[in-house]
Amino acid sequence: MRDCVVVGCGRSGTSLAAGLLARAGHDCGEDLLPLDEGGPTGFFEARRTNELNELLLAPHLHAALERDGYSRPLRVGESWLAVLPPDVEIEAPRWLRDGMGATVPASPYCLKDPRFAYTLDAWRPLLREPLFVCVFRHPHATGESIARDVRYGDLRVEFDTAVAIWSAVYARVLDRHRHEGDWEFVHYEQLLDGGGVDRLARRVGVPLDHTFADPALRRSTPTAEHPPAGRAIYDELCAAAGCAR
Secondary structure, eight states: OOOEEEEOOTTSSHHHHHHHHHHTTOBOOSSBOOOBTTBTTOOOOBHHHHHHHHHHHGGGTHHHHTOSSBSSOOOTTOGGGOOOOTTOOOOOOHHHHHHHHHHSOSSSBEEEOTTHHHHHHHHGGGSOSOEEEEEEOOHHHHHHHHHHHOOBTTBOBOHHHHHHHHHHHHHHIIIIITTSSEEEEEEHHHHHHSHHHHHHHHHHTSOOOGGGSOGGGOOOOOOSOOOHHHHHHHHHHHHHHTOOO
């Protein structure tokens, strides 16, 4: 069984992929986020991993605070909704590294946090050559889900900003991350139709439970053509996953 790190924008199917791996015996860590209405089967994210990624991103969030499209500035715990410039370098200070290493479970593990799209370079030395699983869906479906479902008290994210989050995350994956390590790209719809589940099972070396990928959980479908800024990114992701655009 391969160790795995699930990477992708929130509300794009990453919890589904991590859940499939968790049910197959992968360790997602301790003190996982509880399920809720937005994640009825669970998120499969360890709180400590989220906290460490928040600390890694904290020095760079000033770049996100200058952007319109949020009802208020992002607070601690919300940095996965940031739109960071592509040239931002995320490094782990020495005082964080031991804590990061202690957070990585024994093999086989599955680490998942939407913040990994930004922080992955800081974690790489600690990850023991995992399979990186990039899960994505149409930018408008993700944008609609974020704009409709993401609620932290009085925080609201406008649709255009939600699509910008999607674009920033996957542009960074394609431009910076995918060229190092072993990657598997999977469209959310491929997980629902079973083809992506079978392909992921072959890559990790263990059968995966198709029944966990329930199409009834799909709450967002694209209602408009993806914008020019997202089209090239989406096309490249689809090509990597071997699926129709």
